[in-house]
Amino acid sequence: MAARRCGVLRREARPGRARWRLAGLVSRALSGGAVEEAGLEERVVRLSVPVGEVDPLLWLAAQRPGSRLYWSARGGGFEVAAAGEADALVGWPGECPAALRKRQGLLLAGDGGTRYYGGARFDPARRPGAEWEPFGAYRFVLPRFELRVREGMRELACNLVLPRDADRREEILEELEALPLPEEELPAPRFPAPLRRSDAPGFAGWRAGVGRALAAFEEGRMDKVVLARRAAFSFGGPLDAPALARALRAVTPGCFHFYFEPQEGAAFLGASPERLYRREGRSVTSEAVAGTRPRGSSEADDRALGGELLGSEKDREEHAYVLRSIREELAPLCESLRADGDVSEMRLASRRHLVARLRGVLRPGVTDADLLETLHPTPAVGGYPRRAALAELRSSEPFDRGWYAGPVGWIGAGGAEFAVGIRSGLVRGSELALFSGAGIVRGSAAAEEWAEIEQKISDFAGILGLEGRDASG
Numbered sequence: 001m002a003a004r005r006c007g008v009l010r011r012e013a014r015p016g017r018a019r020w021r022l023a024g025l026v027s028r029a030l031s032g033g034a035v036e037e038a039g040l041e042e043r044v045v046r047l048s049v050p051v052g053e054v055d056p057l058l059w060l061a062a063q064r065p066g067s068r069l070y071w072s073a074r075g076g077g078f079e080v081a082a083a084g085e086a087d088a089l090v091g092w093p094g095e096c097p098a099a100l101r102k103r104q105g106l107l108l109a110g111d112g113g114t115r116y117y118g119g120a121r122f123d124p125a126r127r128p129g130a131e132w133e134p135f136g137a138y139r140f141v142l143p144r145f146e147l148r149v150r151e152g153m154r155e156l157a158c159n160l161v162l163p164r165d166a167d168r169r170e171e172i173l174e175e176l177e178a179l180p181l182p183e184e185e186l187p188a189p190r191f192p193a194p195l196r197r198s199d200a201p202g203f204a205g206w207r208a209g210v211g212r213a214l215a216a217f218e219e220g221r222m223d224k225v226v227l228a229r230r231a232a233f234s235f236g237g238p239l240d241a242p243a244l245a246r247a248l249r250a251v252t253p254g255c256f257h258f259y260f261e262p263q264e265g266a267a268f269l270g271a272s273p274e275r276l277y278r279r280e281g282r283s284v285t286s287e288a289v290a291g292t293r294p295r296g297s298s299e300a301d302d303r304a305l306g307g308e309l310l311g312s313e314k315d316r317e318e319h320a321y322v323l324r325s326i327r328e329e330l331a332p333l334c335e336s337l338r339a340d341g342d343v344s345e346m347r348l349a350s351r352r353h354l355v356a357r358l359r360g361v362l363r364p365g366v367t368d369a370d371l372l373e374t375l376h377p378t379p380a381v382g383g384y385p386r387r388a389a390l391a392e393l394r395s396s397e398p399f400d401r402g403w404y405a406g407p408v409g410w411i412g413a414g415g416a417e418f419a420v421g422i423r424s425g426l427v428r429g430s431e432l433a434l435f436s437g438a439g440i441v442r443g444s445a446a447a448e449e450w451a452e453i454e455q456k457i458s459d460f461a462g463i464l465g466l467e468g469r470d471a472s473g
């Protein structure tokens with residue numbers, strides 16, 4: 001028999017058997033005696049069993065829509081798909097993730113592997129547009145069920161919050177029993193045809209925005225602002241958002257991949273090259289990513305584009321504000337902070353950026369809420385100085401960024417990792433909104449920055465047949 005890519009499994013790792021073993025663990029953990037022994041203080045119990053080769057994104061696609069998520073670390077090493085919610089920390093309109101501080105007790109009481117996954121709005125102070133309502137100001141989910149791949153080991157896990165889940169024993173076991181565990185490859189997805197495109201701002205509005213930014217630089221009110229665009233597409237039928245995430249992952253190696261679906265019919269997904277920060281205990285790393293050129297079509301062309309980026313004064317300036325700001329913001333939270341190498345080139349499949357890394361040791365007591373509040377938004381997505389840039393975006397950007405360019409990632413007791421939620425889109429039924437921005441500094445030209453955004457959305461555009469539909473008119 002021909003070997004199927006995902007179908008040949010060792011007997012003990014067969015999905016059905018994994019589910020059955022997990023049900024045994026869950027049943028025991030929720031039995032009267034075990035719950036009573038655990039006492040009244042809320043805590044998270046994470047139960048897991050090994051499982052065979054299932055692609056987490058295929059698993060995700062098979063789960064019931066509504067409350068699904070996916071995260072994979074840049075460069076591999078950690079990947080998770082999840083369904084359902086054992087707990088959720090949700091921010092009300094106007095709340096920033098700093099409010100997480102008050103709600104982190106449960107998390108810190110969790111066992112080692114416990115992680116909440118989620119993200120936050122770019123600007124909690126801006127009134128949310130209707131399309132972003134399901135996402136909240138921030139939303140971190142402790143999934144009910146997880147399929148995790150960590151350093152090549154695959155596991156199926158169930159999170160329980162005790163004692164509160166004791167009352168839901170039957171419900172949880174029924175959910176587990178019904179949990180789909182696909183063993184086979186799905187056919188390659190076919191996406192519906194695109195019908196219409198509309199950009200906010202259009203090119204005239206974009207040119208005006210760049211002009212306003214240049215005037216603000218001249219007047220000394222600001223040094224950099226990242227202006228963004230919302231390119232909205234409608235299709236001839238509903239978009240399969242998990243399939244889109246899979247197709248995107250395939251063409252964007254070396255990126256963080258994320259997918260958040262807080263309710264059926266609304267999914268925010270993307271492939272970001274940029275780490276906001278990573279924390280392991282008190283060690284923290286962050287990085288400045290800015291300045292852009294495409295990859296070349298030949299080796300010589302590619303080399304020339306790399307040289308052009310590294311030698312570009314304008315892109316160096318875009319990048320320098322990001323590095324300077326991260327250093328300024330992070331230093332007060334650290335006992336020590338140092339550069340990790342020089343400014344270099346980050347090469348992605350279809351474009352390249354300038355990158356510089358910072359490494360530090362946090363002062364005792366610094367939390368992830370502190371880090372998020374301090375680091376976000378960096379001038380890679382906001383501007384410099386931050387306050388002036390945000391005021392400009394609030395008063396002139398003609399759409400709500402929602403979670404675009406906000407922090408996305410996970411928080412655990414011993415560590416955390418966040419990417420900057422760029423190169424992303426929002427799927428709602430047969431509508432897709434792609435969000436992308438470009439750093440405006442002295443010397444920026446409106447048409448070039450518009451084209452840079454077009455290049456940045458080309459990963460999505462290539463998958464969905466949107467190329468050649470530039471709306472610059």
Ligand SMILES: C=C(O[C@H]1C=CC=C(C(=O)O)[C@@H]1O)C(=O)O
Pocket residue numbers: 226274289290291292318353379380381422423435436437438439456
């Ligand atoms: C704001 C975005 O990219 C940022 C990250 C890298 C390079 C950038 C640039 O060259 O303008 C942007 O600052 C985006 O992709 O939406």
Ligand SMILES: [Mg+2]
Pocket residue numbers: 290291292318438439452
């Ligand atoms: Mg740029």
